[in-house]
Amino acid sequence: MGDVILTMKGIDKSFPGVHALDHVDLEVRKGEVHALMGENGAGKSTLMKVLTGIYSKDAGTITFEGREVEFTNPREAQDAGIVIVHQELNMLGHLTVAQNIFIGREFMKGRLIDDKKMNEEARKLFDQLGIDIDPTETMSRLTVGKQQMCEIAKAISHEAKVIIFDEPSAALTEAEIDELFKIIRDLRDRQLGIVYISHRMDEIKVITDRVTVMRDGGYVGTLITKDCTKEDIINMMVGRVIYEDPKTESQVAEDAPVVLKVEHLNAGRMVQDVSFELRKGEILGFSGLMGAGRTETMRALFGADPKQSGDIYVNGEKVDIKTPQDAVKHGIGYLSEDRKRFGIVVDKTVAENSTMASLENYMKGIFIDKKKENEAAQKYVDLLKTKTPGVDQLVVNLSGGNQQKVVIAKWLVRNCDILIFDEPTRGIDVGAKSEIYHLMNELVAEGKSIIMVSSEMTEILRMSDRIIIMCEGRKTGELGIEEATQERIMHAATLRN
């Protein structure tokens, strides 16, 4: 490790209602790979966005190469020598590799672009990195791994001094990761400063020199990687927070029948051989870090995305679910994580949203039976204690928690016995949250069964009877609530198979 090249000190950033960064420190030296770790929402990405000028900071200083800097956009940061290699690649799929690398600063021959020279320069870059990519190949024809190599080459061509890798390995194969690590070590040896954001504990041990851990927008500490264990890091990540009101034992009856059984479900890279059972009256928690494939599993199960293989049994009977209609027919309701996009129609009324999934029951001939629709909607407004002036109120005017209740009403009107709650309390304030929890408990007491996908540890430990943990499209753990601890969940969530 060489001299300090980048120091972020006391960085503070608030968004309306959220204190996203609370006096965070980060120090990067030349010739080191510095891991940045933390749970979902710990503030890693926000910190990097502040660094590269996507967000402005409220307080704190950034010192780069001995000078205090404040970038107002990523372009400025890039020109100064700080480059992010994004998880979602910023590539132009229709252009060639060389055209991508030199976009915005093409080599010219008179008034015309000199593609030949660009190809040569790109080839030199790749030779330097020891990568075998044809600069004239169209970008979209490369694998994700190769595309990432191109991003790295682009970063180097900008004469980057600090390169930030944002979960670079998430989409890569084993061989590609080896190649990536070789390049990262090479960059480190050339005295670049590397920030490496990842959830994978094994990788952190292999590739990084130091680790900075963040939790809940705050700075926890920095460790020398080789002097600490995986458990040390996990403990720093989860902290010693006492989670309110955790469930101590399963509320499910010993002899409760299995209502849903999923066997060897496969759907693309994000859902690989996932099997599980859901029992009557159970809340089955799905935990994992961002991009673990939980939502994808639910969407494949619900028929919203195509699946490659796998069997689904509802009440012991094998069913064929190809579309959401099929799923609804078999009594499965899905509350999307993105309520506004997939859950409700915001500019329709509470009544219209409530009966949307079962309109055929509210018809009088070819017309909608408004009266019957309003009655049904009113019944669930009362039952769920939805705060609305009336069933003819537009959903857009309700609060997040009450919108969520309308979505729940929609599936209850439809008589769904299996409810999938995907991040049920995202974007909902604390008071409404506990109401939703209360409601979920009531629903299972009445014999409904719930799958709850949640990224909040508190929620998982408080609500679930059983917990399934996923990592990178695979099921990596299953814990009864009696044996579940944050450490054990975190361990499984960072496990690579």
Next chain:
Amino acid sequence: MTDKKNGNAFTNNPIVRAIGVQKIVVVLVLIIMLVFFGVAAPSFRSYASLLSIMDYTYYLAFLGIGVTFCLITGGVDLSIGTGMFCYALIGGYLITKQGMPVIVGILVTLLCGVIMGLINGLIVSKGGHAPFLATLCTMMIARGLGAIFTGGVSITWPLSSSPEGWTRSIFKFSLASGTKIPLGFLWVMIAAVVMSIFLNKTRPGRYIIAIGSNKEATRLSGINVAKYQTLAYVISGFFTGLAALAYSSAFQSMAPGGGAGTELNAIGGAIIGGTSMSGGSGSIAGTILGVFIMSVLQTGLPKVNLQANMQQIIIGVVLIIAVYIDVLKNKKLS
């Protein structure tokens, strides 16, 4: 994920890849169509037919070249059909009714196109309107404007027999023997080559492709997206002006408020030629080939005694197939 394993020996052949599978298919279809019409309608095998095909080709090719740039940004320009009529009516009115020099009429026609293109471009890039809607509105505006300007009467640009009729010779040159030479083909080819180089070899062209491929990534690369997006519509407008000149030179009278539907023939030609509706890819050469298909259909279908209404249906079906191929290509890409 796509990689080289997709496709077969034919599509992976370097020569085939350099030209593009779609263009090869379009050429084959074009040959099949020519043979079909030639066999089915003896009158199709004539020099007059060739001239007729060319008359359609000139203005459709200019419209097609222009709109290809909008399509590549991921947008579209629907105002080119009625716009073409509008600008030709205005230019022609100044010449024939106001007695202005022909050159003034020509310049005004081109200027109208550029101004309309600029308006379209600004509404889309600065105003943030969906290109479809923005240009649908200006399509209607152009339609009304041309009619109001000419006072609702039809306009015919000076005929070749009159001294001011030299504009017609630019596209169809008559030899002393009476034989007509489709000179316009030369201009179309020159325009195609120039714009092809512009698209593939200059920075503005490269950035227009980049915007259609990934607008946000282009913006983050420090490129002025609004500027180049606007430029695409200005190019489209200018070429609509050229198309107006080609149309008024090839055909007799132009009725006010006409031209609607022409834009679809040009856009259709571009899509048949392999330009993607979703942006990011397209080629001028492909557009020219696609436009040929449209103009051969326009000339050939009446020769095999298909009524005008039937022609519309056939062209509609051809477009559905072309768009479907585009959808399939995009699916494969993602």
